[in-house]
Amino acid sequence: MSITRMFRDWDKYRKASPSGDLEKDHPDYKWAMAIDLDICTGCNACVVACYAENNVPTVGKDRFEHGQTMHWLRIERYWNEADAETPHRGAQFMPMMCQQCAAAPCETVCPVGATNQTPDGLNSQVYNRCIGSRYCSANCPYKVRYFNWYDYPEQEVAWPEPLPMQLNPDLTVRSKGIMEKCTFCIQRLRAAQSTARTEGRLVRDGEVLPACAQSCPSGAIVFGNLADPYSQVAKLWRQQQVELHKDKQDKDKTGDNGGVRGYRILEELRAYPSVLYLERVRDTKA
Amino acid sequence: MNDIDRRKLLKLLGWSSASLAVAGCGNPPESGTGTAEAYSEPGDFNVPGVGVYYASTCTLCEAGCGIKGRVREGRILKLEGSPECAISKGRLCGLGQASVQHHYNPDRLKEPLLRVNGNLQPVTWDKALSLIAEKTKDAGDKFAFLTGPLSGHLKVLVQNYVEVLGSKNHFVYDLLANKANQLAAEKVYGISNPQVQIAKAKLILSFGADFLNCWESPVHFSAEYAQFRKANEGKARGVLIQAEPKMTLTGANADRWIAIKAGSEGVFALGLVNALLEDAHHAKNVPASVAEAVRKYDKARVDRETGVSEEVFGRVLAQLRERSPSLVLSGPSAEGHIHGAQNAAAIMLLNVVLGNVGKTITAPAKIPFPQMAPAAGDTSALIAFNQALSQGRLQTVFFHGANPVFTAPGFMKVRENLKKAAFKVAFAHYRDETAEEADLVLPLDSALEDWGTHVAAYQPDGVQIHMQQPLMERLYPQGTRSLGDVLLTLLKQRRPDEYNPFPDYYAYLKSAAIKNKAAFKDAAADDEEFWYQTLSHGVLNVAKPEPQRIALNPGALDLDLPKPAEEDLHYPLRLVPSVRANFRDGRHANLPWLQETPDPLTTIVWGSWLEIHPKTAGRWGIAEGDIVEVISKSGTIKAQAYLFPGLEPNTVAIPIGNGHEAMGRYAKDVGVNPLKILDPVFEKSTGELALHATRVKLRRTEDNRTVVKDEGWRPGVVNTQMNRKIVATLAADKIKLFPEE
Numbered sequence A: 001m002s003i004t005r006m007f008r009d010w011d012k013y014r015k016a017s018p019s020g021d022l023e024k025d026h027p028d029y030k031w032a033m034a035i036d037l038d039i040c041t042g043c044n045a046c047v048v049a050c051y052a053e054n055n056v057p058t059v060g061k062d063r064f065e066h067g068q069t070m071h072w073l074r075i076e077r078y079w080n081e082a083d084a085e086t087p088h089r090g091a092q093f094m095p096m097m098c099q100q101c102a103a104a105p106c107e108t109v110c111p112v113g114a115t116n117q118t119p120d121g122l123n124s125q126v127y128n129r130c131i132g133s134r135y136c137s138a139n140c141p142y143k144v145r146y147f148n149w150y151d152y153p154e155q156e157v158a159w160p161e162p163l164p165m166q167l168n169p170d171l172t173v174r175s176k177g178i179m180e181k182c183t184f185c186i187q188r189l190r191a192a193q194s195t196a197r198t199e200g201r202l203v204r205d206g207e208v209l210p211a212c213a214q215s216c217p218s219g220a221i222v223f224g225n226l227a228d229p230y231s232q233v234a235k236l237w238r239q240q241q242v243e244l245h246k247d248k249q250d251k252d253k254t255g256d257n258g259g260v261r262g263y264r265i266l267e268e269l270r271a272y273p274s275v276l277y278l279e280r281v282r283d284t285k286a
Numbered sequence B: 001m002n003d004i005d006r007r008k009l010l011k012l013l014g015w016s017s018a019s020l021a022v023a024g025c026g027n028p029p030e031s032g033t034g035t036a037e038a039y040s041e042p043g044d045f046n047v048p049g050v051g052v053y054y055a056s057t058c059t060l061c062e063a064g065c066g067i068k069g070r071v072r073e074g075r076i077l078k079l080e081g082s083p084e085c086a087i088s089k090g091r092l093c094g095l096g097q098a099s100v101q102h103h104y105n106p107d108r109l110k111e112p113l114l115r116v117n118g119n120l121q122p123v124t125w126d127k128a129l130s131l132i133a134e135k136t137k138d139a140g141d142k143f144a145f146l147t148g149p150l151s152g153h154l155k156v157l158v159q160n161y162v163e164v165l166g167s168k169n170h171f172v173y174d175l176l177a178n179k180a181n182q183l184a185a186e187k188v189y190g191i192s193n194p195q196v197q198i199a200k201a202k203l204i205l206s207f208g209a210d211f212l213n214c215w216e217s218p219v220h221f222s223a224e225y226a227q228f229r230k231a232n233e234g235k236a237r238g239v240l241i242q243a244e245p246k247m248t249l250t251g252a253n254a255d256r257w258i259a260i261k262a263g264s265e266g267v268f269a270l271g272l273v274n275a276l277l278e279d280a281h282h283a284k285n286v287p288a289s290v291a292e293a294v295r296k297y298d299k300a301r302v303d304r305e306t307g308v309s310e311e312v313f314g315r316v317l318a319q320l321r322e323r324s325p326s327l328v329l330s331g332p333s334a335e336g337h338i339h340g341a342q343n344a345a346a347i348m349l350l351n352v353v354l355g356n357v358g359k360t361i362t363a364p365a366k367i368p369f370p371q372m373a374p375a376a377g378d379t380s381a382l383i384a385f386n387q388a389l390s391q392g393r394l395q396t397v398f399f400h401g402a403n404p405v406f407t408a409p410g411f412m413k414v415r416e417n418l419k420k421a422a423f424k425v426a427f428a429h430y431r432d433e434t435a436e437e438a439d440l441v442l443p444l445d446s447a448l449e450d451w452g453t454h455v456a457a458y459q460p461d462g463v464q465i466h467m468q469q470p471l472m473e474r475l476y477p478q479g480t481r482s483l484g485d486v487l488l489t490l491l492k493q494r495r496p497d498e499y500n501p502f503p504d505y506y507a508y509l510k511s512a513a514i515k516n517k518a519a520f521k522d523a524a525a526d527d528e529e530f531w532y533q534t535l536s537h538g539v540l541n542v543a544k545p546e547p548q549r550i551a552l553n554p555g556a557l558d559l560d561l562p563k564p565a566e567e568d569l570h571y572p573l574r575l576v577p578s579v580r581a582n583f584r585d586g587r588h589a590n591l592p593w594l595q596e597t598p599d600p601l602t603t604i605v606w607g608s609w610l611e612i613h614p615k616t617a618g619r620w621g622i623a624e625g626d627i628v629e630v631i632s633k634s635g636t637i638k639a640q641a642y643l644f645p646g647l648e649p650n651t652v653a654i655p656i657g658n659g660h661e662a663m664g665r666y667a668k669d670v671g672v673n674p675l676k677i678l679d680p681v682f683e684k685s686t687g688e689l690a691l692h693a694t695r696v697k698l699r700r701t702e703d704n705r706t707v708v709k710d711e712g713w714r715p716g717v718v719n720t721q722m723n724r725k726i727v728a729t730l731a732a733d734k735i736k737l738f739p740e741e
Helices: A003-008 A045-054 A061-065 A105-109 A135-139 A186-198 A211-215 A232-239 B003-012 B042-046 B099-103 B125-135 B152-164 B179-189 B218-229 B265-276 B288-294 B299-306 B310-322 B340-353 B380-390 B414-418 B433-437 B483-494 B505-515 B527-537 B592-596 B614-620
Strands: A031-036 A074-078 A092-096 A145-147 A179-181 A221-225 A275-278 A280-282 B052-057 B066-072 B075-081 B113-116 B119-122 B143-147 B170-172 B203-207 B239-244 B256-259 B326-330 B396-400 B423-428 B440-443 B452-455 B464-468 B539-541 B573-578 B610-612 B626-632 B635-643 B651-655 B694-704 B729-731
Touching: A031 A232, A045 A074, A045 A211, A045 B075, A045 B592, A105 A135, A135 A145, A211 A221, A211 B075, A221 A232, A232 A275, B052 B527, B075 B099, B099 B592, B113 B125, B125 B440, B125 B483, B143 B152, B143 B380, B152 B170, B152 B452, B152 B483, B152 B505, B170 B380, B179 B340, B203 B265, B203 B310, B203 B340, B239 B310, B256 B310, B265 B288, B265 B299, B265 B310, B265 B340, B299 B310, B326 B340, B380 B414, B414 B433, B423 B433, B452 B505, B483 B505, B505 B527, B527 B539, B610 B614, B610 B626, B614 B635
Parallel strands: A031 A275, A280 B729, B052 B464, B143 B170, B143 B396, B203 B239, B203 B326, B239 B256, B396 B423, B423 B440, B573 B651, B610 B635
Antiparallel strands: A031 A221, A074 A092, A145 A179, B052 B066, B066 B075, B113 B119, B113 B440, B452 B464, B464 B539, B573 B694, B610 B651, B626 B635, B626 B694
């Protein structure tokens, strides 16, 4: 799609909110996730898997100190502030990556349309359109966009020979001045979609997983096609009574949601994220 | 072939005393899965743009997960867990993922090095091997081979080689071994390596066993843990209670985390035993003598010695009474003391009292080939090796898979003692600290270039033998070699008749597998087909694994735990050298992905730190980022302070793994090594190093630097959610249960 046409038909691609009719918005695919925080152990296997799959550079200690980290996926760790002296209930972990918002705040501020919605419900990042304004990063409520302050392929810390031999040829290595972020491993999705199309079918549930979900030792990350009502991820969204197009779920309106654990982070900002989290659980009798 | 020759051959091939070896033919082969193909089909290497998956085995820790490597245009790109492996079941941890960075590491050794006039200089393999032949000629007991944990055919070859040289000195050293645990299990259950059925337990009480991160088989346990936690209308959610002086990742996931005083775990356990024996259904599980012996562990003593409040003790007790079967685990923080094995036995006794044995504590199958069975290693091996060195009893020493110059405590003076051995050979991937002391450094193939067989110590289901095969051609074909090949070459020099039939390690492994294929499930009748299937699947399932038997004898346990050690006013704090799953004993510190992946609990990257409780820090006047001298009786190191609430206040912790003086650009001069200041304290019944028994004091320096970490930047401010719903928590009795799927 040319950029001229994209800006001309902007309304077609960029909605203030999803319509609520998933079939209309995404007739074939709407990629989504569900992460059970009671099963996530915070082990960081997903983080390393993401480095391995997506050609994410290591930046070294100095740049990390300056906040120039590149990890597309991070595990946030919080403590219960009431138990600050002794954390009797352990720590709180949460994998945080691009939430692939259906009405992403990053999209509206990009002056060149480098980030926009794909028909299968991803928040894309077109590297060779990006001019590095960094408005998207400033506007992202989840802080999951990472900017290449350096030309990492040329930096000794990232890929000295022969480490470049490990780089995944299915996606680029980004250069200086480019914004990047989690893509739900779009290279894997496109390969699976292409195979399915050749075979005249849709991608089957479980046929393709992003690297994080594939490696997760406890299986806390569930990934799939929300447009397929029989997919595991669609079942979980339904079971947890979270609907993509709502900024406040019906179950949360009364104050008592009956112990259904599903929620989306900062839902009230009306970004309509595609990642569902399931609340961490603690047995207070113990 | 006559019978005697056959027996000898089986010994060469590692199958000796295998009763299964003479069984009949196997069943037809099972059909392969779509993606798995044997490496020996070279055509697959050159399908442009298409990644092909080959099976192999992860070698980064002893769990031995089956992996599948994605190969494209002849390059290995990424590793995944193998769904056919009973251990990994298609999953892989971060450490395993990073294996490709060992393979492509820019600091890998590319050619043999010989020390000439004090400097390591390039030398040819031919020269190196003839030098070894010369130096080992009449070695006998003056020769020693120090290795890390080994299993499979590499272990067979190492042991055969040591034996051929007329030596008995094969030392298997593992800093992180759990010898005290094994000894206690032997005493309590009659077997040293029981299976722990995490998924079947309704309650887990763990004393420092970090099973989600670095204890025995973390990938397998993580999958089990998910089952343990999942609740539905038919199954309650499992409860995890963790008691330890320094919070581990498993502790961070606990429903109740208990900051117990270091070394008092046994007292807490026996206090629970004492209370539980008031119940008739628990009392019948042990002889009356046990009840008598534990009577002195009353609530007052538990309260006094463990630092755990009566209220928390009561909660744990109530949970143990309510939830059955439960599972009680003993881990390194309970075992790293003088009375470590006794602590572990006291903890395991809880499983007997609670009737968990047979339910959540089960017996694994016997590994049918003793020669190939894993040699787990321990620290007493290092102590014995070091003693032999210091007494000048060793002339020629080989190293593989162990870096004692880095991992040995400072008081052992390993570097100095090594000077007494005239000829030291390091089989290595990097110029690590031990290689820097060696006279000859021989570069090995990476794990992704090499062949091998592995037998995991923790077998969750039957017995699987894992195949390791190259996932790509050698990066340095002229420089690196397989240790298996080198050992065969050396063995051929000594025993040509026996070893000449095997042109190389590959041929050796292949003939070994084929020779014994009847022992395996679904082995194809045709040898080539069997070998092809073996490599495709990456695992061999032993056809009829023989069960081991649990034999309880709780009456024979020594339940008289020592009084807590006197407080040392000069060294008032306990030091925990904590284990990071990503670095283990420090051998993976040169992988940039792992350096840059934050430590899960502190979120710190690229370095070392001193974890100190905020209360203790206040008392010592220490703030986050302060450079602090950590002083033990055995040495001093400087580390950067990080205020961490997950500590018993009299405990400080420094992670193991960093502080390398060599080993390449990513490891050298990053962080500090807490092992250097350990006190000479030993576990009394195993002779193991007591890793958790060092006492330290602190001295603040004037230096303060920013702690480089992923969490919030302001020092001293708890990373806060600002009252937004970021990580939400729900009480277990509030969760809505759905029907079982």
